[in-house]
Amino acid sequence: MAVVSGYNFQIDLLCPQCGAPAVLEETQTIIKCDFCRTRNILHSHPYPCFYMAPGLKNPAGLSVVYVPYWRFKGLEFSLGEKSPGFRVMDRSHLAVDKIRLPLSIGLRSQTQTLKFIRENLVGKFLPPTISRKEMLQQIAGTGEKKIYIGEIFSLIFMPFFQDADILYDGLSGKKLAITASTLMADTPAPVYRLEYTPSLCPNCGWDLRGDADSLVLQCNHCNTFWVIHHKKLIKVKGMFFDSCPGADLCLPFWRMQIGFKTLECGTYAHLIKLANIPESIQEEHKHQAVYFYVPAFKINPKLFLRIARQTTLAQIEPTRTDKMPTTQFYPATLPLEEGLQAVVPLLMDLCANKKEIWILLAKEKVTLNAFTLVYLPFQTSGSEYVQDTLCFSLPKNSLKFGRRL
Ligand SMILES: [Zn+2]
Numbered sequence: 001m002a003v004v005s006g007y008n009f010q011i012d013l014l015c016p017q018c019g020a021p022a023v024l025e026e027t028q029t030i031i032k033c034d035f036c037r038t039r040n041i042l043h044s045h046p047y048p049c050f051y052m053a054p055g056l057k058n059p060a061g062l063s064v065v066y067v068p069y070w071r072f073k074g075l076e077f078s079l080g081e082k083s084p085g086f087r088v089m090d091r092s093h094l095a096v097d098k099i100r101l102p103l104s105i106g107l108r109s110q111t112q113t114l115k116f117i118r119e120n121l122v123g124k125f126l127p128p129t130i131s132r133k134e135m136l137q138q139i140a141g142t143g144e145k146k147i148y149i150g151e152i153f154s155l156i157f158m159p160f161f162q163d164a165d166i167l168y169d170g171l172s173g174k175k176l177a178i179t180a181s182t183l184m185a186d187t188p189a190p191v192y193r194l195e196y197t198p199s200l201c202p203n204c205g206w207d208l209r210g211d212a213d214s215l216v217l218q219c220n221h222c223n224t225f226w227v228i229h230h231k232k233l234i235k236v237k238g239m240f241f242d243s244c245p246g247a248d249l250c251l252p253f254w255r256m257q258i259g260f261k262t263l264e265c266g267t268y269a270h271l272i273k274l275a276n277i278p279e280s281i282q283e284e285h286k287h288q289a290v291y292f293y294v295p296a297f298k299i300n301p302k303l304f305l306r307i308a309r310q311t312t313l314a315q316i317e318p319t320r321t322d323k324m325p326t327t328q329f330y331p332a333t334l335p336l337e338e339g340l341q342a343v344v345p346l347l348m349d350l351c352a353n354k355k356e357i358w359i360l361l362a363k364e365k366v367t368l369n370a371f372t373l374v375y376l377p378f379q380t381s382g383s384e385y386v387q388d389t390l391c392f393s394l395p396k397n398s399l400k401f402g403r404r405l
């Protein structure tokens with residue numbers, strides 16, 4: 001498997017309103033058209049299905065065979081017995097077995113753009129024989145349980161030229177040292193339909209605000225927040241911590257109330273005990289519900305755990321606001337379901353050196369009882385963003401890097 005870090009493909013597509021050409025990054029879902037000025041949300045559930053157009057060096061006008069590759073990018077947390085391990089994953093892997101073809105899409109493809117699979121594409125398409133689930137199992141390997149969050153998962157069809165038994169790379173036109181006799185593709189392009197919805201507030205019809213890679217959009221007219229989820233815009237409760245005046249950036253966090261199957265961690269009293277918080281347990285702590293906070297944005301896994309821990313330990317009390325702050329909102333790029341996945345590694349981090357808890361957590365099943373989106377204000381200070389009340393900071397570069405994850 002090739003490991004390429006922090007690279008995003010660009011996607012060529014057409015504006016669904018006026019047909020003008022538009023470009024998206026792999027991490028983006030909102031198409032902003034420079035021509036007709038509309039904004040549309042692109043839905044590619046369960047995963048996007050792309051192809052890369054063949055290069056111009058087609059030897060003697062041969063037929064094109066497209067071969068599928070899975071692409072995976074995300075943060076991996078491994079729930080070992082020593083600590084929650086983590087790493088950034090960025091991989092591609094051949095999605096057909098029993099055929100000797102290049103195992104990954106390789107670096108050379110990074111100069112090319114992707115296009116969405118559409119009907120009537122010329123060429124033969126080899127159907128994938130390795131499922132998405134099998135691909136994930138291959139990535140995870142055996143051993144410790146792994147959790148993946150913030151992932152990009154897509155299927156990319158790469159072009160090859162076929163001349164009887166000879167196979168050529170579809171991008172470079174180079175002859176491959178592989179016999180093509182087993183490449184018996186005779187299927188047309190898979191059926192794959194893209195869907196779009198206009199980026200308008202379902203409540204009042206105003207244009208929704210938010211960056212092209214944000215999963216949460218806000219309506220400044222009726223003061224509401226909307227999350228893009230399974231082809232729909234779902235209203236979410238948005239809250240703010242601290243007053244925002246003077247802030248340079250508001251960062252989104254998922255605030256979750258969690259149900260545990262075995263672990264006792266429903267109240268602040270439980271958290272004091274589990275996380276060894278230097279505070280004596282008071283009667284009111286036994287009735288105070290505990291909230292877990294995880295960043296609603298992608299950032300390197302080590303920092304992700306650190307700020308989740310700091311915010312959760314603070315048990316902040318956010319409030320609602322009648323007026324949307326004018327501060328810049330950092331895009332929420334991590335879906336709520338994946339924020340929920342991060343609760344177990346977060347708890348492992350909170351219960352440092354408690355082996356018996358880790359063993360319990362590795363098997364734990366968590367459920368989401370309630371959630372809110374909470375914005376924390378940050379001020380810029382040199383190369384960092386600082387949260388004054390909670391006394392922590394984030395390097396500006398870490399957000400830049402996270403945007404490409
Ligand atoms: Zn347009």
Ligand SMILES: [Zn+2]
Nearest residue numbers: 201204219222
């Ligand atoms: Zn509205």
